[in-house]
Amino acid sequence: MTQLNFTLDVEKIKGEVMQSSLNDVVKSSVVLILNEYMEMERDQYMNDSSHDRNPYRHDYRNGYYERNMILNVGKVKLKVPRTRSGEFSTKVFEKYKRCDQAFLLSMLEMVVNGVSTRKVTKVVEQLCGEKISKSMVSDLTKKLDPIVKEWAERPLNTQYYRYIFVDAMYIKVREYHRVVSKAVYIALGVNAKDKREIIGFQVSDAESKTNWSEFFDTLTARGLQSPKLVISDAHQGLKVAISEKFLGTSWQRCTVHFLRNILQSMPKKNTKEARTHLKEVFKASNSKISRALKDEFIEKYGGEKKFEKVVETLENGYEDAVQFYAEPEETYRHIRTTNVLERINSEVRRREAVIRIFPNKKSAYRLIGAVLMEYDKNIDPGGRKYIYRVN
Template sequence: MTQFNLTLNLDQLKDELMDSNLNAVVKSSIVLILNQVMEQERDDYLKAAAYERNSERVDYRNGYYKRDYTMTFGRIKLKVPRTRNGEFSTSVFEKYKRAEQALVLSMLEMVVNGVSTRKVTKAVEQLCGEKVSKSFVSSLTKQLDPVVTEWAQRSLIGHEYKYVYVDAMYIKVREYQKVVSKAVYVAIGINEQNKREIIGFNVSHAESKEGWKNFFQDLQSRGLQSPKLVISDAHEGLKNAIQESFVGSGWQRCTVHFKRNLFDSLPKKGTEEFRSLIKDLFNCQCPKKARAVRDDIFQAYEEKKGYEKVLKQLDEGFEDAIQFMNEPPSYHAQLRTTNNLERLNSEIRRRERVIRIFPNTQSAFRLIGAVLKDYGETLDIGGRMFLKERKSDS
């Protein structure tokens, strides 16, 4: 039997083609090469060349059929060999199918990373020479649904999260032909390795006590135990939901938000010393020292005009704002604020600014979930830890 050997690295060929200016001659060459590859595959399958008689032959040729095939550099027409029993199948399409799947994944990645649907369709047209509709790109993103749902509903049983950060942000969603605001609830937990992990998110109605309780119940149904400390802002509904949902957990009021509220209540002039004392207060290493600084502040300012409101706010929120001081000193900078959620929110905002209005709640859940899942994989990778305990802390 005459042997025809052709070694072809399809992936390498594709890469080289993508970097070249394809024209009709080049495409014709690709068609010729791929047709030859399929012809050789049929010979190998039959164990006999054309018109060759031998005892090892397993079947007979049965002509060809034409097939259009769209690759990332355009559409080509191939002549696909057939056999009588119909069991022969070329590997060419499977190899390129895997390559084309990479293009689909790239499209999904573009969408998740904040590229608008219009720009994605334009990029695909430039790459493939084929037009795709916006609805086609939108339908592709639905492939994210099972991935996001599985991640969002994964079990937390067997994991301990001593510290949990929670926050909510608002997005716009079209609902019943109206544009409404929806709250995106997000929770980050610090796991046994002192690394951050996005443990839950949900898209629901406006931020409220009931909304937060439902969110916490979902976390608990997946296995979350009451953490040692929950860190958040002082939204009244959130505060109450934490107290009712996590019995025995402490609540740390974000000191950044608290200081901002205090400073907003100050007189317009001559407050530099007061601001400095407040900053010193939250830099204390233990509650006892912080309470002493607080007493000094009250002694110095309780008789001064214009400070009544800010001192009342400080008195009411003080204990909730110093709970982090009961933890190891090396944890304080990370535990006293919700700042580590700010970057996460900015990632959501970046995508939300492109879309502006989500077409429905499911699309918001899908894309925000994909963003969070992708971002979660970048948190504290390798041996890096979010909370680092010094020997002197123990």
């Protein structure tokens, strides 16, 4: 490749240094360098210098036109050389095109990280010295669509997922001039290497048996096999969908949700000992101790009327809440609750709180998908595992 050598007008740069702020100096220096580089490109194309007399010239210089370029130092205005034939073309914009792309990606990253569209426009104005429209930022986020779609629809038949956590959260979406609530389904899997993956998500109109079934159908269509255990809360429609769609799979009721349901029926006064006893039932080191603690609780409090609803709830839901004891001991604390999903929901909520109300369902899918992609990428990096098994 031909190398272009050129000299800079140092005195002009000195003048800029004496009269401008640091950022302006950097911009002016970049402008000088790039303008002179393009001038040398045109000289090389013409195969002569300006004002040379050459009867065999193949083209003629034809002045300049101005063009803006966005760089990491902000927006600069360049004088682009041209020729009469129009055949000359500088390589500068092609080489620095990735700078424009990096700038746009930075804007996009701000949006994904929960910075509002209004704030993004202000940041860009400070960097570039001029405003951009909110619609430009909105249009930019649409570039996420194919990326999110590819990630959300990736095959699931390359790994076996022993455990799957599922949960729903609710968001606000504008629809037909009204603000309505939508359910966001999220599924997290623990694969055969004991690493976590967000294996699917869906924005639905409501949390129901039908919608949960459809969500599970999309997962199996991508190659998901029935796991050993599905961990969730006790939403009735979700329970039925799990039993129908994952044959041979056990259901683990989240012990945190279950305890919360039991304690809601317990009197608040003079029940500290009973509350502590109940918590120990699900923290026991094995199923034998857990069952003994449960029986002891029923025997101790079963005769008291104020504990009647508590004991009934415990007896009816106990078996579903202790399915984790059938798995290896080192997995107990990881698979008895949906706390791992609650942390993901909190991250989505933190970003979503900036928007408050999504303009439509598609934009909700786009942004939540981008957030989940980012979270998934860093959830268990390198050699880190969610569960370390004892050999």
